[in-house]
Amino acid sequence: MYSEIQRERADIGGLMARPEHREWNPELIKPKKLLNPVKASRNHQEMHRELLMNHRRGLGVDSKPELQRVLEHRRRNQLIKKKKEELEAKRLQCPFEQELLRRQQRLNQLEKPPEKEEDHAPEFIKVRENLRRITTLTSGERAL
Template sequence: MGLRNRRDRHHGWMLPCRQVMENQQQEDADLIKPRKLPNPVLASHQRRALHEELLFCHRRGVLPRRKPELQSVLEHKQRELHKRRELALLPPSDLELKLRTRQQRIQVYELEEKKRSERLKNVPEFVRVRQTLRHISNSSS
């Protein structure tokens, strides 16, 4: 008997009496049990359909692009245009000024060369040959 009493005492605190269990059941019936609220985003039909499509595409290895190609090209052109406008508003740097002056000098030189070559085209051939011969004879002496 001593062994039994020791076992009953040990587990006695774990077993609630009948009256306590009845009180808990009565309280549970009176209380409203909390439920998790549905997430409207997750419950949306469109979102579920999109998610299914993405999973399907992912399984096939074909992921949709973020934006259509035409839209991305248009946005790229708009960004480039915006950058050009901003750069046009800034004053030119020293390097840009020197490059512009050099480009202008080269253009002037090219125009002169073009005019000279056109003048030479209008000159008869024997005159051109004679000028080259004169030039060769002057350089050799």
């Protein structure tokens, strides 16, 4: 009986009986890989299949979330506006162009007051002028 136990140990430990193989060898027992319940689900498999098909077609999923894209777009627009303002500020620094702008503003002010006076006229004066135009048109039509 004692010899049978020794034989079984020798059979089980076969390679371990040698001094160079006394350590545990991972190749002797390979553990089975556990199944991931998420990957095993039908939903996940269908979504993965759909992603692969879209990738093959070239319909890639957006890599950035919508909020991040919007924020980047705003930042880009702000930088563009800032650069335009800086360019205009540099452009207006030229004394010749500043003088031209002042002249243009003065000319615009001289041209605008007559229009403003008409706009500020009381309502009855505007109606009276419209009536005069209507009466002159009707009398001109009678002459024809």
